[in-house]
Amino acid sequence: MSGVGRQVQYEENASMGRGKPLESTVQSCLDGMGISLLSEWDVLAFVYRHGASLASSDQIAHLIGYESTVVKAALDRLESEKLIERSRPSEEVRFYRIFASSDAGRQRRLQQIVSLAETRVGRLLLAKRLKPDGSNRDEKNNRIS
Amino acid sequence: MSKDGLIKTGITGLDDILLGGIPRTNVVLLQGVTGSGKTLMGLEVIYHGIVQYNEPGIIVVFETNPNKLVRDAAAFGWNLEELQEQKKLQIVFTTPQVFRHELRSTDSLLLETANEIGAQRIFVDGIGLLNRDLGGNAPERAGFREMLQQLFESLDRENLTAIMSLEVGSAPNSMATVEMTDFLADTVIQLGRDRKGRRIQRSLEVLKSRGQDYETGEHTMHITEGQGVQIFRRVQAPSRAGSKQPTSSTMRSVIGVDAVDTLIGGGIFDGSTTMVVGISGVGKTVLGTQILREGVLKQKTKGLLVSLDEHPAQIIRNAQTLGLNLEEQVADGTIQILFESPQELDVDAHYARIIKLIEEHDIKRMVIDGMTSYSTAIGELAVYRDFVHAIVAYSKQRLMTSFFNYENPEFLGVSSYMPDFPLSSIVDNLILMSLVEINNSLHRCISVVKARGSKHSFDTREFVIGQGGISLVPLERNLLPPVPLQAYSSLLSRAPTRFSGSKRKNGAAAVQDKE
Numbered sequence: 001m002s003g004v005g006r007q008v009q010y011e012e013n014a015s016m017g018r019g020k021p022l023e024s025t026v027q028s029c030l031d032g033m034g035i036s037l038l039s040e041w042d043v044l045a046f047v048y049r050h051g052a053s054l055a056s057s058d059q060i061a062h063l064i065g066y067e068s069t070v071v072k073a074a075l076d077r078l079e080s081e082k083l084i085e086r087s088r089p090s091e092e093v094r095f096y097r098i099f100a101s102s103d104a105g106r107q108r109r110l111q112q113i114v115s116l117a118e119t120r121v122g123r124l125l126l127a128k129r130l131k132p133d134g135s136n137r138d139e140k141n142n143r144i145s
Numbered sequence: 146m147s148k149d150g151l152i153k154t155g156i157t158g159l160d161d162i163l164l165g166g167i168p169r170t171n172v173v174l175l176q177g178v179t180g181s182g183k184t185l186m187g188l189e190v191i192y193h194g195i196v197q198y199n200e201p202g203i204i205v206v207f208e209t210n211p212n213k214l215v216r217d218a219a220a221f222g223w224n225l226e227e228l229q230e231q232k233k234l235q236i237v238f239t240t241p242q243v244f245r246h247e248l249r250s251t252d253s254l255l256l257e258t259a260n261e262i263g264a265q266r267i268f269v270d271g272i273g274l275l276n277r278d279l280g281g282n283a284p285e286r287a288g289f290r291e292m293l294q295q296l297f298e299s300l301d302r303e304n305l306t307a308i309m310s311l312e313v314g315s316a317p318n319s320m321a322t323v324e325m326t327d328f329l330a331d332t333v334i335q336l337g338r339d340r341k342g343r344r345i346q347r348s349l350e351v352l353k354s355r356g357q358d359y360e361t362g363e364h365t366m367h368i369t370e371g372q373g374v375q376i377f378r379r380v381q382a383p384s385r386a387g388s389k390q391p392t393s394s395t396m397r398s399v400i401g402v403d404a405v406d407t408l409i410g411g412g413i414f415d416g417s418t419t420m421v422v423g424i425s426g427v428g429k430t431v432l433g434t435q436i437l438r439e440g441v442l443k444q445k446t447k448g449l450l451v452s453l454d455e456h457p458a459q460i461i462r463n464a465q466t467l468g469l470n471l472e473e474q475v476a477d478g479t480i481q482i483l484f485e486s487p488q489e490l491d492v493d494a495h496y497a498r499i500i501k502l503i504e505e506h507d508i509k510r511m512v513i514d515g516m517t518s519y520s521t522a523i524g525e526l527a528v529y530r531d532f533v534h535a536i537v538a539y540s541k542q543r544l545m546t547s548f549f550n551y552e553n554p555e556f557l558g559v560s561s562y563m564p565d566f567p568l569s570s571i572v573d574n575l576i577l578m579s580l581v582e583i584n585n586s587l588h589r590c591i592s593v594v595k596a597r598g599s600k601h602s603f604d605t606r607e608f609v610i611g612q613g614g615i616s617l618v619p620l621e622r623n624l625l626p627p628v629p630l631q632a633y634s635s636l637l638s639r640a641p642t643r644f645s646g647s648k649r650k651n652g653a654a655a656v657q658d659k660e
Contacts, residue, residue: 051211051229054239054247054254090252093243 155193158376177336183310187268202266365493377493401439416544423578433512446509453518487522
């Protein structure tokens, strides 16, 4: 088996064999943060990775490959869950930042899941656990075609 | 904050090139190809602005992930995350379209943020992206130029010192972008990344800087892990130390090595430069070591030995075998040893390290061992010459007594002091150490060929290397061969000739005898 093949096999084993406790961890983190859609996670991850982002929701949608309406909805939801904060608008452009929560448990859950999401196994788990509603543009185009 | 209207970059060597810094509110453009260090340099200017000069800053990125920027900065010991938490720094990810609009808007969120943290510096990484989607035809280029002007005007209005990076590349409108931006920016710094032989050499050149003088030409740039960017002024640049410094002295100092002091007339002028020429193994390094050691012990002057050939441990060990306890002087800092491998020697950085040691330790005697290695390490003859001229000029300005060891490849006899580069006219004194074959044994000889302003001996004297280093063989002492050295003429040639017995003391008669 090639080196790449071995890596894939390991990841599959990890998701199947050791996955159950990991899945529970992921689920509890997501529940604790109030995230149920993959689009919400992807928008949150974008804001987390980019620190203070000065952009419009359309531009964020363009960068992460989602419909604008989906991203707008996600941003609204994330703000209501106090996961992100956004500044006043300046011609549809706002600053978007991760909400500096005083809840240490919440911060820890966020960091935990961000670390997990940086692995292929973690990404697959999130994709499995979160609803695909608010699909991205590519998926929609594929369905249409 | 600088009191002279200049902002300091804080980058090692760069503020010296800029003769103090950059005029406040100048728009600074860092341009160069991929990998030339533009982003790093911009980052470092912002970082030092905060940490050293208490000037908060903003970093604007269009394509780079801010988290990666923070990660990469950490490799140099810069904790950007902490600075953001302290509200002294804000890294902003945005798009070119948003940025184009923001700085021209009275309702700007970016400027609001800058005001909130009291930002005085802003770094924009990738200003060329502002032109990318405007296209390359004439009206669009005019539009970009106008946009740049508005951008610079608003930065000026906000009294922000802006540093911008611009990638010089192969994109269709790249050169037009560069030309426009170069014209509008106040300070333009070009970063180079060129292949030299099989290695990559980084460089920096200030192309223009309104409102100030600066060191022109291409200077060497290093990126050092844990430190950041370092700029080394090119050795060819004339010193600005000032012509008021004396370049000569009437004070003579005893060298402390009998061989030299005896032949050179009792001592050499302080601040003079001496070339010691000789074949490998004749004793140049021993002489140099002795000179430095005697300087510490008898003259209370600190010394520096610069070597490309031998590691300090080896130098100390070899000195020890001759009873010269160099280790003691090295340990107490009265003698410094700078060793650099001649492999891919960076002459600007090497020169800067020499100067730094001299100034930090107030060095009064220096030995460079050996000049031949510089010739092969540097490669280009013109650069080698410039290096030698620079070090000689510096020595004289500081009234530092310097010795340069040069390995002449000619084993027996000397037809040319320095075949590859006629340096002998530059130095004040020239000492020749050679091997002479008498009967079937080699003898070491030393002679002073030149000593400016001194009544030196023209005799060639035999010397030996033993405990304590080099010492002259007494004139009256008979060593093997039985006939003393003074019985021969043409000692420096390949075929010394013995005087006849009755004519030994009469040089002119000896010539007749030979004929």
